[in-house]
Amino acid sequence: YKDRGRRITSWVPEEMKRKWGTRYIGSLAPQLLHVLESYIGHKYNLPKLDMFSVANKPGIGGMENWGLIMYQKDSLMQGKRSTVKDMERVIFTISHELAHHWFGNSVTVADWCGMWFQEAIPTFLHGHIPFKHSYDLDMVNKIKWLARKEVMRDECLIFDYSGPLRNLDDPKADKLFTPLHYLKGASLLYMIESLVTPNVFQKALQSFYVKYNDSYATEEELWEEVETAVGEGGVKGKRKAPKTLSEIMEGWVTSVGHPIVVVNRKENGQLSLAQRVCLDTSALIVDGDWWIPISYTTSSDPNFVSTEPQRWVEPEPQDFQNINVTLEDDEWIIFNVLGSGFYRVQYDDVTWKLLIDQLKKDTAGDAEEAVIPPINRAILIGDSFFTIREGKDWVKTFEMMDYVKNETSALVWDALYSHIELYYRSFPKEMRDMFQKYVQFLVKPAFLRAIDVQAWEKAFFRVVESVNDRAVREPVFDLSWDMKLPAVKTFSSEVALQVLNRSFDARIIPSEVQTKLWCVAVSTENPEIFEYVYNTYHDKKDTKERAKVLESLMCSKTHTTLLLNMILKNNVAGSKATLKVEIQQFMLYHWPDECEDILSFIEKNKDNIVEDDSELEEFQDYAVNPPTICKNKTLEIFGNITESPVNTFYEDFGQEPLNWLVNHQNEWI
Ligand SMILES: [Zn+2]
Known part of the structure; x- marks a missing residue:
């Protein structure tokens, strides 16, 4: 590729060139280079740039050698059917490595x-x-x-x-x-x-x-x-x-760590702020050494363009600091406009309620006309999970979540999914069951949009979908499955069976839901579906592509030894450390029901998994509460038995979150 008198060359294996075409190889690098040159105001100062790809290895996406950039192959090229995440990785990696030419190579630390x-x-x-x-x-x-x-x-x-x-x-x-x-x-x-x-x-x-x-x-x-x-x-x-x-x-x-800014709103609307540190205990400690730039906007004149800080929160020993802002009774305020500050915010109850009302209004109407932009909506959801530190505060999170039933932004669904996934397993059983029903109610409309087969068909054959419409399918599908929404299983197994009897074109399944859809279908334990996916696995040559199919296969709970051997054989990095993690991940979903097969696999293959037997202790947390038939062997192999998971975060949820769920359940129809 000739670009302004310099030569830009990409070196890729022949089969990749055939597979992906020149979409990314030919045009992306020069474009990104031009953007960087104009930002930095100085040209790339070599007569040539070579970029070459190496086999996929986890960890490193690229290496910025001077004029000769190395890429892991899936960080250099993707096609138009790749997932949004994969496309992002390519653009991230190429622009990152190119930028190192100026910062990293020319200017070093x-x-x-x-x-x-x-x-x-x-x-x-x-x-x-x-x-x-x-x-x-x-x-x-x-x-x-x-x-x-x-x-x-x-x-x-x-x-x-x-x-x-x-x-x-x-x-x-x-x-x-x-x-x-x-x-x-x-x-x-x-x-x-x-x-x-x-x-x-x-x-x-x-x-x-x-x-x-x-x-x-x-x-x-x-x-x-x-x-x-x-x-x-x-x-x-x-x-x-x-x-x-x-x-x-x-x-x-x-x-x-990072600061949490705590908002105090007096009855007359006067605001003051303090900073706290987030620790892995149930308390927010009063401390913090940050000068925090505070940007904000209010409902009387919402401005989500300027992110310039208008106030500062000072480090200790000052606690609550008056910021000279007074709000009307029905006026909300949002701090950290567009998330330009690296801090979380814990709002007072009055502001919290007003913000929830605004979110409901925003998602009831046209998405283009929403007042609070998606990034701030995602931040509100994320912060609602992290700023709370007492069991009863979950009520605030539940109240905030209620608005998402009309949410369409991929960023917000990602926020919700990643936080729910992290926490809900630590809920007490009764609360967890109720919570699941609540989320099923919230996610169902988005799930039905995500599985609109006519839209899949159109997107495959002619219409170009927006990045958001594509990206949103992944967290929505994943969350629906995690929360056991019945429609997920019905839909996925129907599609799978139709693919098997050739009445459904598998190519139209969006890449964002492919792995999960086949996972759900495999989880029905229909032997024909398992065999079909198993054959797909063997048709793939690339270890990373195989890993994706293997992820679907692992949703079967009746092929334990076979699957563990496949993990062993497909070890992407070829290292014991990653293999160990992969097996631990497997155990998260297959222990304790399949404990016998898991234990005999580890016993037989331990030389391939760990450097030294004492490392097997690291499996203890994944082998919690072994059933009687596995007790002795667990003790023998892992050296100890862990009785129940340790959760230092919430010792006591109290009755309030459960009561809230119980009191609202008749609305979830
Ligand atoms: Zn770097």
């Missing part, structure tokens, strides 16, 4: 502790790939959302997981490249961008590049460049920040 911003800048730049060059993927909201879903969640639940971004005590190489560094890092850059405005931040990155090109830099030097770009007085003078950028960022880069 001064020491290992600065590695986070070497990864954060390219990740931040994905968000600047416009819709028209990313097949309409909404990149910036996707990155902000992933940071909340993956990093914030883990920072709260597995506190040990999250070190500070800049870890001076223990800069272990294996902890330098986690979602924390990429996604939280990028989120902090979006936060600074909101503070100084996009144009100024772009100017700062440009001059940062010019100054440290062919050299190295520290994060301090990046902040200085931003201060210079802001102009006289820096952020403190010109942007009315309470401190210099360097002082503000110190807390964000060196503290563990």
